[in-house]
Amino acid sequence: MESLLIPLLILVAVTVAVVLATRAWSRRQQKPGGPEQAPPDSAELARAAAARLSEDEHRRLYALIAQGQAMAAIKLYYEVSGLGLRASRDAVAALAAHPQPFRSAPQKPSEPEPDDDETPQRFPYRYRAIASKGDVTREVSSNMLNDEIYGRIRTLAKSGDIEAAATALTKHSDITMKQAREFLALLDD
Structure with missing residues (x-):
């Protein structure tokens, strides 16, 4: 009887693993878009997430990430971005994985720039x-x-x-x- 116990336990473990894998696969198939829909690129998500932050928010968020305070970073991003909790979690994870420098939003000129600048810029070279x-x-x-x-x-x-x-x-x-x-x-x- 003891000689059959070990193979029986292995058989039960394999059966449970197959059932769990089948359930996971069926849930994945039921999601809109199915498995062929790829998740957004993490680096692209990080760039988009950083673009939503002001300079002060950017600095505070990366300070929290550097201190290992992931929950506080997610909360901060949630509050300043207006996104949902899951989107904020994904954005903070992308920002941690792909650090982004702060880039201020490009300001669009109200009038087209003339060919000549009003005041010429001085360069450090001649x-x-x-x-x-x-x-x-x-x-x-x-x-x-x-x-x-x-x-x-x-x-x-x-x-x-x-x-x-x-x-x-x-x-x-x-x-x-x-x-x-x-x-x-x-x-x-």
Whole structure:
């Protein structure tokens, strides 16, 4: 009788495991979308979750995550996001698994930006633009120029709007209008 007890226990354990697996599979099939619907990408969920937070909320949430206070982090996210408890839990888990830096929401300008900035930005380097034709060479050196601004100036000059290009060049450098016109006249056609 004892020799049959161990195989009988194994048979019962296997039967219970098969029944539990079958139940889990049938529940999974009953969910909307079925098993072929993939869960959302955890990294994408983390990016979306971080976008819902202000800078202070972001800092507080990651402080709680770093301290291992998952329940407090979920509660905080639940309160500030307006999402449900399960969505808040998933968002905090995604944020913990894929840390996100704080990114402020991009502000949309109310008016279209003009080609030239109102006040030129100063860069930590000095930009040199050189134009030459034949034996004549001119150079403009400024810490208010960069490739993008100089490209816009060249585009204006090549399109025939020399005055706008000269104005932009004088605005982003320390040269006169006359010097700017001379420089632009030397640009390749």
